[in-house]
Amino acid sequence: MRALNKPISVIIVNFNSGNLVTTCVQSVLMSTIPVEVFVIDNASVDHSMSLLRSTIGITQSTVHFIENKHNIGFAAASNQVLKQAQGHYLLFLNPDCILQPDALAQFQATLDQYPKIGMAGGLVCNIDGTEQAGCRRSVPSPWRAVIRVLHLNKLFPHHPRFKSFVLTQEPLPDKPIEIEGISGACMFVRRTALDDVGPMDESYFLHCEDLDWFMRFRIKNWLILFIPAIKIIHVKGACSRTQPIKILWYKHRGMVKFYRKFFYSQYSILISWSVIVAVWARFFLLSITTYGLHFWQRHFRK
Numbered sequence: 001m002r003a004l005n006k007p008i009s010v011i012i013v014n015f016n017s018g019n020l021v022t023t024c025v026q027s028v029l030m031s032t033i034p035v036e037v038f039v040i041d042n043a044s045v046d047h048s049m050s051l052l053r054s055t056i057g058i059t060q061s062t063v064h065f066i067e068n069k070h071n072i073g074f075a076a077a078s079n080q081v082l083k084q085a086q087g088h089y090l091l092f093l094n095p096d097c098i099l100q101p102d103a104l105a106q107f108q109a110t111l112d113q114y115p116k117i118g119m120a121g122g123l124v125c126n127i128d129g130t131e132q133a134g135c136r137r138s139v140p141s142p143w144r145a146v147i148r149v150l151h152l153n154k155l156f157p158h159h160p161r162f163k164s165f166v167l168t169q170e171p172l173p174d175k176p177i178e179i180e181g182i183s184g185a186c187m188f189v190r191r192t193a194l195d196d197v198g199p200m201d202e203s204y205f206l207h208c209e210d211l212d213w214f215m216r217f218r219i220k221n222w223l224i225l226f227i228p229a230i231k232i233i234h235v236k237g238a239c240s241r242t243q244p245i246k247i248l249w250y251k252h253r254g255m256v257k258f259y260r261k262f263f264y265s266q267y268s269i270l271i272s273w274s275v276i277v278a279v280w281a282r283f284f285l286l287s288i289t290t291y292g293l294h295f296w297q298r299h300f301r302k
Contacts, residue, residue: 006087006088007035007062007086008033008036008107009035009036009091010035010091011040011078011081012037012095013041013074013077013094014039014044014052014095015041015043015095016044016046017046018046019048020048020235021039021048021049021096022052022056023098024096025052027097027098027099028093028099029056029063030099031101032105034062036062036086037064038081039063039064039066039095040067040078040081041066041068042070042073043068049067052065066080068080073206074205075205078199088190089190090194091104091186092184092186093186096185097185097232097233097234098232098233098234100231100232103230103232107188107227110176110227117222117224118193118220118222119182119190119217120182120227121182121187121224121225121226122226123229124232125233126233131168132234132236134184134185136167137167137180137182138167138179138181139214140255140258141263142259142271142272173226176225176228176229177225177226178224180214180218182226183234184210186234187210187213193217193222196220196222197222200213205253206251207250208255215262245287248283248286248287252282252283256280259275259279260276
C-alpha cells in the first residue's frame with residue numbers, strides 16, 4: 001500500500017553551508033509528491049539559516065527549523081527529529097544536494113514494489129555530471145582497505161579477490177541493484193526498517209555513521225538498493241572547506257571506530273592494528289598536505 005498518503009519526511013542537517021541549503025530546500029519543495037522538511041542547524045556561524053528563513057518564509061508550514069546552540073554532530077542532529085517526522089519514508093539529505101522534482105516519487109514508487117528494501121540511494125553526481133566516488137561502494141573491510149591503500153585493484157584489475165570497495169569504476173547498471181553501500185549524502189529510508197534497526201549511532205560525530213548504518217541494516221536482513229535512474233547533484237565538501245583538517249580528523253576517527261566495532265574480532269591482532277595504524281598514518285599525511293596547501297595559498301598565491 002502506498003504510504004497512506006503521508007508526506008515524505010526530508011531531514012537536512014546544516015552547518016555553514018551558505019546559500020546551498022536554500023537551494024537544497026527549494027529543490028525538495030518542488031517535489032511532485034507531498035513532503036515535510038526538517039532543517040536542523042548545528043550552530044552555524046554564517047548566513048545560511050537567515051537566508052533560508054528569508055527565502056522560504058516562516059509561513060511555509062511544511063518546513064520546520066531546529067537551531068541547536070552547539071554542534072552536536074550529524075547523527076545526533078538527524079535523530080533529533082525522528083519522533084516528529086510523520087513519513088513512512090524518510091530522506092536524509094545533505095544541505096549541499098539538489099534533487100530533481102520527481103526524485104522522491106521515484107524513490108517511493110521503487111520501495112513500494114520491494115518491501116525488503118530498507119534503504120535506497122540514487123546516482124549522486126558532481127556539478128559536472130560525473131559520478132561521485134562514494135555513490136556506489138562495498139563495505140570497506142580491513143582487507144578491502146589494504147587493497148585500496150596499496151592499489152592492488154590496479155595491479156590485479158580482473159581478479160575478484162582484489163576489487164576495491166569503491167565501485168564507480170564499474171559500468172553503471174541500467175536498473176536498480178542491491179548493493180552494500182550508497183552515498184551518505186542522500187539516504188532514502190523505510191520507516192519500519194529504521195524502527196527495526198535503530199537510528200544512526202551518535203557516537204560518530206561526523207562521517208562513517210552511514211557505513212555503520214549500512215552494516216546494521218544488512219545484519220537485520222534489510223536490503224540496500226542503488227537506483228541509477230534517480231540523479232542527485234552534490235556539491236561535495238561545501239560544508240567542510242573552512243575546517244578541512246578537523247573534518248579529516250572526524251573521518252579517520254570514525255573509520256577506526258567502525259573497524260573496531262564490526263571487524264576487530266574477525267581478524268588477527270596484527271592485521272587489526274596494522275589497519276588502525278594505517279588509518280592514522282593516512283590522516284597525518286593528508287593533514288600535512290592540506291596544511292601545506294592552505295599555507296601556500298594564503299602566503300604565496302596572488
